[in-house]
Amino acid sequence: MGDTLYLYSAILLLALCVVICRTGYMVFGHYFPLPPKLRSALRYAPLAALVAIIVPDVLPWTQQAGPQFDLKFVATGVSLLVFLATRNG
Amino acid sequence: MLDLLTTPTSLSSLREQKRAAFLLGLRAIAPGLVALTIWGIVTGVAMSRSGLTDQTAAAMSLLVYAGSAQLTALPLMAAGAPLWLIFAAGIIVNLRFVIFGAALHPYFKDLSWRKRLVMGYLAVDIAFVAFMPRFHDAPRKGTLEQHWFFLGAVIPSWFLWQITSLIGISLGAVVPDSWSLDFAATLALLALMLPLANTRPIILSVLAAAVMAWVAQTLPLRLGLLAAVVVGILVGMWAETKQNPRGRA
Numbered sequence: 001m002g003d004t005l006y007l008y009s010a011i012l013l014l015a016l017c018v019v020i021c022r023t024g025y026m027v028f029g030h031y032f033p034l035p036p037k038l039r040s041a042l043r044y045a046p047l048a049a050l051v052a053i054i055v056p057d058v059l060p061w062t063q064q065a066g067p068q069f070d071l072k073f074v075a076t077g078v079s080l081l082v083f084l085a086t087r088n089g
Numbered sequence: 090m091l092d093l094l095t096t097p098t099s100l101s102s103l104r105e106q107k108r109a110a111f112l113l114g115l116r117a118i119a120p121g122l123v124a125l126t127i128w129g130i131v132t133g134v135a136m137s138r139s140g141l142t143d144q145t146a147a148a149m150s151l152l153v154y155a156g157s158a159q160l161t162a163l164p165l166m167a168a169g170a171p172l173w174l175i176f177a178a179g180i181i182v183n184l185r186f187v188i189f190g191a192a193l194h195p196y197f198k199d200l201s202w203r204k205r206l207v208m209g210y211l212a213v214d215i216a217f218v219a220f221m222p223r224f225h226d227a228p229r230k231g232t233l234e235q236h237w238f239f240l241g242a243v244i245p246s247w248f249l250w251q252i253t254s255l256i257g258i259s260l261g262a263v264v265p266d267s268w269s270l271d272f273a274a275t276l277a278l279l280a281l282m283l284p285l286a287n288t289r290p291i292i293l294s295v296l297a298a299a300v301m302a303w304v305a306q307t308l309p310l311r312l313g314l315l316a317a318v319v320v321g322i323l324v325g326m327w328a329e330t331k332q333n334p335r336g337r338a
Binding site: 004006007008009010011013014016017018019020022023025027029034041042044046047049050051052054061063075076083 | 145152153154157161164166169175179180181182183184186189190194205209210212275276282283290294295298299301302306314320321325
């Protein structure tokens with residue numbers, strides 16, 4: 001992993017993300033009524049982002065070798081079934 | 090308890106009310122604390138497995154305090170992705186907190202901005218899930234009971250998260266490389282998102298985003314992530330209008 005400055009910059013930026021998203025509405029909510037349309041659109045962003053992180057890790061492909069199936073794919077499939085069966089987050 | 094409530098103006102009974110509300114909040118969040126424990130350990134292990142030093146991992150846990158954002162950022166940081174992309178990914182993963190904040194705001198709007206800052210920062214998912222169903226129909230919003238219930242939910246969560254993350258960080262340094270525990274983070278993300286995918290528009294949105302993310306994964310700068318989010322939002326909203334033809338949920 002990269003040098004210390006890079007890591008701390010990334011950590012501070014992430015902390016800033018959290019502060020903006022979690023406290024923004026609490027602190028400045030008086031001034032920004034959220035339009036219902038925007039509110040419903042935002043609902044889909046987090047899960048879409050999560051799945052977009054997961055998929056390339058589980059099922060990678062390259063132009064040279066095509067799709068790669070390995071143990072990660074099997075492990076994810078099994079986990080998915082276990083999670084769904086137990087409905088345990 | 091009852092005789093204390095009959096003299097609500099006295100200082101000791103005020104303290105008693107706060108304590109009772111705090112304990113109610115703690116009790117409401119108790120089931121979530123089990124999940125939080127596992128999640129904290131997994132996040133700690135993932136931080137240490139992806140090459141963070143103990144110091145940077147602890148700093149990340151203390152400052153960021155957001156499991157999903159941390160797990161999202163780790164692969165990006167490991168790949169040396171540009172900082173703006175890490176910031177953008179962090180914002181996207183944390184967008185749900187904007188919704189939470191909008192929902193919680195009426196209960197805290199009369200507090201000082203400093204208190205609102207702290208309360209907002211501590212408002213993690215499980216606290217929101219414990220708080221909203223209980224006070225959704227409350228005739229008065231912003232009572233002492235609500236504030237202390239909230240504190241009873243978020244303060245233990247913060248401590249438990251930091252402790253379990255530290256345990257995970259030290260475990261990550263001990264287990265051998267060959268276990269490839271960084272993959273645990275991917276599985277933990279899966280475990281986090283599955284219970285949230287509970288309506289048809291959200292499931293369709295997730296499936297569309299997954300397909301887009303798979304197709305677009307070779308794009309540079311993880312632009313496939315951005316494409317997947319855009320597709321996910323569009324498909325989700327489309328599915329919503331299909332489900333409710335009059336446009337109202």
